[in-house]
Structures are given as structure tokens and as C-alpha cells.
Amino acid sequence: MHELSIARSLVGLVRDHAAEGMVVKSVHVRVGPLQAIDPGSMQLAWRAATDDTVFEGTQLSLVRVPWELRCRECGRGWSSENWSDPCTCGSCRVDPVGGDELTLVSIEVDETSTYSAPADAPRSVKPGQASKEIHRV
Amino acid sequence: MSEIRIVQNVLKHNDEIAAMNRQRLRDAGVFWIDLIGSPGCGKTSLLETTLRRLHGRIQIGIIAGDLATDRDAKRIQACGAKVVQINTGKGCHLDANQVRHALDEIDLTGLDLLIIENVGNLICPVGFDLGQDAKVGMFSVCQGDDKAAKHPHLVRAADLLILNKTDLLQHVRFHPVTFRDDVEKLNPDVAIMELSVTESRVDPWLDWLISKTAKAQAQTGNGSPEPTPLIQGGI
Ligand SMILES: Nc1nc2c(ncn2[C@@H]2O[C@H](COP(=O)(O)OP(=O)(O)OP(=O)(O)O)[C@@H](O)[C@H]2O)c(=O)[nH]1
């Protein structure tokens, strides 16, 4: 269950980026296969880490990035769910490259909501810090 | 609704603390290892043997990560080593912050080598950088020859792999070639050391430690840069 530690770190990062008063609707994370994250456990962990915080109810969207593979014989590169795929040229000498990504890509926020945090909830920090990076969607 | 682009490593805070740990040990000239393996693969046994065999040669400190007990720490202490215990409770891995606090309890002066026995788990500890110089992944033949293939993240992340309990090869179904092939595909650069800790067949490991430790000291200008290997031809 390293998913729980990851969820807690994620909550910390999101808090750094969401200005006070913003309601965070969703959090978007890309995860490579080397992180060995189970999507079901990750969702549960996210629920556990956000319960009783201002992020209770915030959706976690996980995008799983497949393996990037490269053939040592013919040099072909492709992506696959399975690191041990042989190449179409018949070679089994295939190198996995990368795969250890674990990135908070973006958050979706609603600035108009008049949400008031529960009194005991941890407050957002660094208000305004992220505002310059906001893009309308 | 608006989108805030961030693009940041989720474990950023862990990695920042790991970088501090790394600098601290580098300044002290201590080589350090994160030892990761499944429950019962022989991590503590390897440490006991290492402490006995290298006694008087290099000064070794140990951080023992354990879910709930202090049994490993007691076994290590019985070998005369400085040991700090971290109980993780329900936590399935050590993180950089826990290690930072454990480092506060260790006197690094005079220490040559620090080994962290991570919580017995092949999955969770892998993604958490502690700041170590080398990650050592430990398997044993009793677990089956498919374990490298099933744990690609550890094989990919490891700087050295140990295959332990080779004394049991005649009793269990384990094809070393299958294991080696999978490792070779996942991480062509990593060396595999086949050991039997209980039979004290660990010389390549000891030589590796001696040479790495000497290098770390040479970089900070302490210690003797000319190690004499225990056996010739170690990795
Ligand atoms: N046959 C054989 N048994 C071994 C060897 N190394 C360790 N063992 C045995 O394996 C069992 C587990 O050893 P430990 O050293 O406690 O394993 P560990 O990895 O520290 O276990 P945890 O900390 O609980 O994850 C003990 O009964 C050891 O005697 C070996 O090389 N050969």
C-alpha cells in the first residue's frame, strides 16, 4: 500500500497549487508501470487521504502510461502494456526505457464556488501562487 | 471551470529530503545502501554475516526498518553493530523523512558503511528514494525463478541484485538461466551475485562493499584508498 503515501504527497502538492477559496474538482496524474500502482488501491488511498479535508470529493484521474520499448536489433520503438513483448522483427532483445513517471499533471478548479472549508480542515497555503498558471478550458 | 497545469513529480518532497540525506552522507564519506527484498529472503541474515566477517575492517551502521517488532534490530545488535530501528507501523516502506530522523541518531564520524534494511516488501519501497548511494535488490531461490519478471520495477531500479539461498537449488524448482534472462532484459547493466548466507558464501558481496566503501572515502579524502579484496575476481 505505498499508494497511501503517494496519495498523501499528492494532497500536499495540490494544496500548494490551489489558491484559497478554489474548489478543486479533479486532479490529473500520469503514472508509469515502474511505479507499481494499483488503480483500485490508489483510488481508495486518495479517498482516505482526502477525507475530512477541503479535497473531500475531489476526483482523482489516473492516466496509466504504458512501457516504452526499444528493439536492440532493429531499433524500432513502440509502447506496450507488457515489458517482455518480442519485437515484430522476431527479436526478443527488447529494452524497456523509462517507465518510472509519477507526475501531477494538472488540477481542475472552480473559482466561483463559495465553498467554506470545515473549521478543522487544513487550509490551503500560498494563496494566489498558482493563479498565473491558470488556463481557461 | 479552469485548469491549472502543474507537471510536477508527485514524490517531490520525498526526493528533496532524500537529496539532503545524500549530501549528509557524502560529506561524511559514508557509503550507504538501501537493501530491498521480500519477507524472509535473508536480509537480516546477510547483515549478521556481513558484520561478523567485516568486523574490525570497516565500521558499519545499520538502520532496520520493520513493521512492528525489534527482532531484526536485536539480532543485529548482538553482532556488535550500531543499529537504529524504524518501526513503520502499517507503513510498507521507508521514506526519506523517516531515514532523516534515524540519521540524527547515528554518529556518522568513524562510520564507513551504512546499510538500511528496508521493510520486507518487493514493491512498495522501490519508488521511494532515501538518498542512498546504491539500491540492492535481494531475491532468494525459494521464491521461484519468475520473481525478477514479476517485479520489473525493483530489477530496473537496482544497482546490484543478490540471489540468496543458492544452497537450496537442488531442492526447489528454480532455473537460474530463466532468472538471469529476465534480469538481463530488464536491466542489462546490473550484476547478480549468487550467495548462500547460511553457508557464508558471500565473498563477492563483501568485496563489493569493501571497494565501494574505499571509493566513497577516497572522494572525501578520509581512509585508505587501497583496499585489499578478500578474494580475487570479485565484482
Ligand atoms: N537455506 C538458507 N536459508 C537462509 C539463507 N539466508 C537466510 N536463510 C533463512 O531464511 C530465514 C529468514 O531470514 P531473515 O534473515 O530473517 O530474512 P529477512 O529478509 O531479514 O526477513 P524479514 O526482515 O522478516 O523480511 C531464516 O530462517 C534464515 O535462516 C540461505 O542462504 N540459505
Ligand SMILES: [Mg+2]
Ligand atoms: Mg529482516
Ligand SMILES: [Zn+2]
Ligand atoms: Zn526489432
